[in-house]
Amino acid sequence: MSLDVVALWLGWLLVWTLGAAITFALYRRFGDLSTDRGGVAFVIGVGWFIGQFALTLWMRLLSLVHVPFGVVPIAGPLALIAAAFAWDATRHHGLAPVRRARDAYDALRGVELDNAPRALWLALLGWLAFRFALLLLEVLRRPLYPWDAWTQWATKARVWFELRRIVPFGSEAAWLAAPAGSVYYDAAPNYPGTVPLTQVWSATLLRRFDDALVNLPWWLTGVAFAFALYGFLRRQGMKPLAALVGAWLAVSLPILDTHVALAGYADLAMATYFTLTALSALRYVRTRSIADLVVALVLAVACVLIKSPGKVWIATLIPGLIVAWSARYGLRIAGAFFAVALAAALVLTRTGIAVLGYHLQLDFDMPWGGLWDAYFAFANWHLLIYGAIAVAVIGFRELLSRDIAPLTIVVAAGVAFLLFGFAFTNARLWVEDQSTVNRATLHLAPLIVVWMITTFDAWARSFSRADEPRHAAPAAA
Amino acid sequence: MQPIVQNAPLVSPPGDEARTGERPAAPPLPQSKRSPWRAPAMLLLGVLIVFVVGYLAWSVPGAWFPGASPKTWYAKDLTLARGTGALHDTALAVTSTDANGVALVSVNTDLRATDYPGVAWVVADLQEDAVVKMLWRTDVRPDKVNSIVLGVQSGRTLPVVMAENRDWVGRITGLALVVEGRLAQPVLIGGVTAKPMGVLGVIRDRLRDWFAFEPWNGASINTITGGADNQPIPLPAALALVLGAASAIAFALRRARPRAFAIAMPAMLAAFFVAGWLVLDSRWTLNLVRQEHATALRYAGKDDVAKHLASEDGALFAFIEKAEAAMPKTPVRVFVAADDDYVRGRAAYHLYPHSVYFNPRSNALPPPSAMRAGDWVLVFERHGIQYDKALGKLRWDGQPPIDAELKLLAPGGALFVIR
Numbered sequence: 097m098s099l100d101v102v103a104l105w106l107g108w109l110l111v112w113t114l115g116a117a118i119t120f121a122l123y124r125r126f127g128d129l130s131t132d133r134g135g136v137a138f139v140i141g142v143g144w145f146i147g148q149f150a151l152t153l154w155m156r157l158l159s160l161v162h163v164p165f166g167v168v169p170i171a172g173p174l175a176l177i178a179a180a181f182a183w184d185a186t187r188h189h190g191l192a193p194v195r196r197a198r199d200a201y202d203a204l205r206g207v208e209l210d211n212a213p214r215a216l217w218l219a220l221l222g223w224l225a226f227r228f229a230l231l232l233l234e235v236l237r238r239p240l241y242p243w244d245a246w247t248q249w250a251t252k253a254r255v256w257f258e259l260r261r262i263v264p265f266g267s268e269a270a271w272l273a274a275p276a277g278s279v280y281y282d283a284a285p286n287y288p289g290t291v292p293l294t295q296v297w298s299a300t301l302l303r304r305f306d307d308a309l310v311n312l313p314w315w316l317t318g319v320a321f322a323f324a325l326y327g328f329l330r331r332q333g334m335k336p337l338a339a340l341v342g343a344w345l346a347v348s349l350p351i352l353d354t355h356v357a358l359a360g361y362a363d364l365a366m367a368t369y370f371t372l373t374a375l376s377a378l379r380y381v382r383t384r385s386i387a388d389l390v391v392a393l394v395l396a397v398a399c400v401l402i403k404s405p406g407k408v409w410i411a412t413l414i415p416g417l418i419v420a421w422s423a424r425y426g427l428r429i430a431g432a433f434f435a436v437a438l439a440a441a442l443v444l445t446r447t448g449i450a451v452l453g454y455h456l457q458l459d460f461d462m463p464w465g466g467l468w469d470a471y472f473a474f475a476n477w478h479l480l481i482y483g484a485i486a487v488a489v490i491g492f493r494e495l496l497s498r499d500i501a502p503l504t505i506v507v508a509a510g511v512a513f514l515l516f517g518f519a520f521t522n523a524r525l526w527v528e529d530q531s532t533v534n535r536a537t538l539h540l541a542p543l544i545v546v547w548m549i550t551t552f553d554a555w556a557r558s559f560s561r562a563d564e565p566r567h568a569a570p571a572a573a
Numbered sequence: 574m575q576p577i578v579q580n581a582p583l584v585s586p587p588g589d590e591a592r593t594g595e596r597p598a599a600p601p602l603p604q605s606k607r608s609p610w611r612a613p614a615m616l617l618l619g620v621l622i623v624f625v626v627g628y629l630a631w632s633v634p635g636a637w638f639p640g641a642s643p644k645t646w647y648a649k650d651l652t653l654a655r656g657t658g659a660l661h662d663t664a665l666a667v668t669s670t671d672a673n674g675v676a677l678v679s680v681n682t683d684l685r686a687t688d689y690p691g692v693a694w695v696v697a698d699l700q701e702d703a704v705v706k707m708l709w710r711t712d713v714r715p716d717k718v719n720s721i722v723l724g725v726q727s728g729r730t731l732p733v734v735m736a737e738n739r740d741w742v743g744r745i746t747g748l749a750l751v752v753e754g755r756l757a758q759p760v761l762i763g764g765v766t767a768k769p770m771g772v773l774g775v776i777r778d779r780l781r782d783w784f785a786f787e788p789w790n791g792a793s794i795n796t797i798t799g800g801a802d803n804q805p806i807p808l809p810a811a812l813a814l815v816l817g818a819a820s821a822i823a824f825a826l827r828r829a830r831p832r833a834f835a836i837a838m839p840a841m842l843a844a845f846f847v848a849g850w851l852v853l854d855s856r857w858t859l860n861l862v863r864q865e866h867a868t869a870l871r872y873a874g875k876d877d878v879a880k881h882l883a884s885e886d887g888a889l890f891a892f893i894e895k896a897e898a899a900m901p902k903t904p905v906r907v908f909v910a911a912d913d914d915y916v917r918g919r920a921a922y923h924l925y926p927h928s929v930y931f932n933p934r935s936n937a938l939p940p941p942s943a944m945r946a947g948d949w950v951l952v953f954e955r956h957g958i959q960y961d962k963a964l965g966k967l968r969w970d971g972q973p974p975i976d977a978e979l980k981l982l983a984p985g986g987a988l989f990v991i992r
Contacts, residue, residue: 237873350857478857479813552839
C-alpha cells in the first residue's frame with residue numbers, strides 16, 4: 097500500500113474519529129449511553145455521519161475565508177476538535193471507555209448468546225464482512241462509472257480540488273456571460289456541494305484526483321450505516337441477533353450495495369442521513385434527550401445540503417413527529433396534515449409548475465408496470481416490498497399503536513410522496529424506464545426496513561400474548 | 574437441540590437483558606429428539622415441491638423427459654437474406670432493412686416438430702415497438718412459409734412455444750427471423766435454439782435466467798434485474814409466492830391444531846422470510862463475486878491513467894490527454910462538441926478544471942457569437958463541423974464561420990483555439 101493510500105485511510109479515520117468523539121461527548125453530557133446496549137455501535141455509526149458532515153462544513157468555511165484546501169488547513173483543526181471532544185467525553189470516567197471497548201469486543205464475538213444464536217450471529221457477521229470486502233474491492237478498483245457521477249457530482253469535486261476552493265457553478269447563460277473561470281458549468285449546476293466535498297477531501301489526501309480512490313467515503317458510509325442501524329435497533333431494546341438481522345436486511349439491499357460499489361451518486365448519502373434523521377428525531381420525542389435532538393437536527397441539516405429532495409424528505413417527518421409528540425391528538429393532526437398536503441398538491445398540479453425540477457400535472461397515470469418490475473420482479477429490493485406489505489396486513493392492528501404509529505406515519509408520508517411523484521409528475525416516465533424509481537425509493541427503503549421489523553416485533557408480542565391461552569388450553573386439558 | 578427463538582419477541586423491555594443475560598426467556602418445551610424446526614422446514618419444502626411440480630405441469634408443453642437435446646445455430650450459421658449487416662464476434666449485426674423495410678436472416682434445419690416445441694432466438698437491441706416474426710418451412714407443405722409474431726421485451730425477443738401451432742408439424746426444414754421497419758440502431762442476432770422443453774430443460778432455463786451473470790452496465794445504478802433480462806418467472810416473485818403459501822398453511826394448521834408446531838408462529842414466519850431473503854442475497858453475492866472478478870481483470874494493478882485507458886472511453890481519454898498537453902495549464906473556456914451524449918459528458922469531465930461547456934442533452938453547439946478569442950473548441954466524433962485551414966475558419970451547423978486555429982488533429986478528434 098503506497099503512502100498516499102495510507103494518507104487517504106488516515107484522513108478519513110480522522111473524520112470518523114471526530115464524529116465519534118463529538119457524538120460520544122454529546123451523549124456523555126446530555127444523553128445517556130450507560131444503560132444502552134449497542135451504545136458503542138451507535139456512537140461509531142452515527143459518528144461517521146456527524147464527522148463527514150462536519151468536514152464538509154469546515155471545508156465550506158475555509159473556502160469562505162479564502163484559505164486554500166490542503167491537508168493541514170483541513171485536518172489540523174479537525175484533529176484538535178476531535179481531541180478536545182474525546183478528552184471532554186472521557187476525562188471524568190477513568191477507564192470506563194476501555195471497559196466499554198472490551199464489552200463491545202465481547203458483544204462482537206457474541207459471547208452473551210447461546211450456541212445456536214451465536215453461530216447465526218457469527219455467520220451473519222462473516223457474511224456482512226464478505227459483502228463489504230467485495231464492495232471495497234469494487235470501490236477501490238473501478239474508476240468513476242455511473243452517468244450522473246461524472247456529469248453533475250464529481251465535476252464539482254474535480255474543479256474544487258484543482259483550484260483548492262469552492263467556485264460557483266451556474267446556468268448555461270451565466271457561464272456564457274461570465275469571465276473565464278469565474279463560473280463553471282455542468283449538467284446540474286444547482287446541486288449542493290456536500291457530496292463533492294467528500295471527494296475533494298479524498299483527493300487532497302491523495303494529492304491527485306484518483307477516479308477510484310476518491311470514492312472511499314461511499315464504502316465507509318455503507319459500513320457506518322450498518323453500525324448505526326445496529327446501534328439504533330439495540331437501543332430500541334431489540335436483541336443482538338434481531339438487531340444484526342435488521343442491519344443486514346438494510347445493507348444487503350442490492351440497489352443500496354450498487355450505490356456503494358458504483359460510487360459517485362448522492363442517493364446513498366440521502367438514504368442513510370434521512371434514515372438516521374428520522375430515527376433520531378423520533379427517539380428524541382420519546383427520550384427528550386438533548387443529545388438525540390442535536391443529532392437529529394445536525395443530520396436534518398445535512399439532508400437538506402446533500403440533495404434537493406432532502407427538503408421534502410425532512411417535511412415528510414413532520415406528521416410522524418406530531419403523532420409521536422401528541423398521543424391524544426397526533427393522529428388527527430397528522431390526518432389533517434395529509435389532507436391539506438394532498439389538497440395543496442392537487443391544486444399545484446393544475447398550475448403545471450415545476451417543483452424541484454418535477455413538472456406537476458393533474459393527469460393521474462400511475463405507471464403500474466414499471467412499479468411492478470421495480471418493486472416485485474427485479475432484484476432491487478430482495479423481498480422488502482413483499483415483506484412490508486405482509487407485515488402491514490398481519491400487523492394492521494399495531495400500525496397505529498402508540499409505539500409504532502409515529503414510524504408508520506413517517507413511512508406512509510414517504511410512500512405518499514413517492515407515489516404522488518410517480519403518478520402526477522413527469523417522474524412517471526422515469527418509472528417506466530426504471531431510471532429513477534429505485535433511486536427515489538432508496539431514500540426511504542432503510543426506514544421501511546426498520547418499520548417492518550419493529551411492526552413485526554410488535555405483532556409478535558401481541559400474537560404471543562393472544563396465543564398463549566389457546567396454546568396452553570390443550571395441554572391443560 | 575433448543576429452539577433458537579421460542580415465543581420470544583425481538584424486543585426486550587429495558588433492563589430485561591440484565592436479568593436474562595440476553596438469553597430468550599423461553600418457557601420449557603416438551604423434550605423431543607427432533608428439532609423443533611423440522612416441521613416448519615418440511616412444510617416449506619413441501620410447498621416448494623408442490624409449486625415446482627405445478628409450474629412444470631403448466632409450462633412443459635410435451636413429454637416431461639424427451640429424448641431429444643437442444644439444437645443451436647449460432648450467428649455464423651445464419652444467412653442474411655434481406656437487409657444489410659455483418660458478423661461481429663458472436664453476433665450478426667443487422668444495420669438496416671432493405672428497400673421494403675425488411676431484414677431477414679435464415680438457417681436450414683432438420684428438426685422433428687414434435688421433438689422441439691420451443692424456439693428461442695437470441696436477439697438484442699430491438700426497439701420496443703419493433704415487429705419481429707419467426708418464419709419456418711416444413712416437409713409437410715414445403716411450398717408454404719409459416720409465420721408467428723414474436724414478443725419483444727427490453728429490446729430482446731421472447732422465446733416462443735410452438736406445441737399448439739397447427740403448422741408446426743412434420744420436419745422443420747428451415748427457420749428465419751424477420752425484423753420489419755427502420756432500424757434506429759444495429760440489431761444483434763446471436764443465434765437460435767430449438768428446445769425440447771422437457772422438465773430438465775425448463776428447470777435449467779429458469780436457473781440460467783435467475784443466476785445469469787449481470788455485469789455492471791449504464792443502467793445498473795438505477796435498477797438491478799437479477800440475472801437475465803426477460804425472465805418469465807422472476808425469482809423474488811416465485812419466492813414470495815412459496816413463502817406466502819407456506820405461511821398461510823402454517824397459520825391454518827396452527828389454527829386447526831394449536832400444537833402443530835413447536836416453534837412460535839412469529840418465529841416461524843420470521844425464519845421463512847429470512848430464508849427467502851438469504852436465497853436472494855446469495856444470488857446477489859454470487860453476482861458481486863463474478864463482477865469483482867471481471868473488474869479485477871480490467872483494472873487490478875493499474876494506476877489512474879492506465880485505468881482510464883482501460884475504460885469504455887479509453888480512446889477518448891487518450892485524445893483528451895493529447896489535447897490537454899496542447900492547452901494552457903491555467904483553466905480556459907472549452908466548448909465540447911460530439912454527437913454522442915456520453916462522449917460529450919466524458920470529454921467534459923476529463924477536461925476539468927478547465928471551464929468546460931457541454932450540452933448534456935443534445936449535440937447542439939452555441940452560436941459563434943457566444944465564443945470569444947482565446948476560447949477552445951474540442952471536437953470528437955461530431956458530424957457537421959468544417960475547418961478551412963487556408964482561411965483559418967471554423968464553422969458548424971450552417972452558422973457563420975469564425976476565426977480559429979487548429980491545434981491538434983487526431984483520428985476522430987480535433988482541437989481548435991478561437992482567434
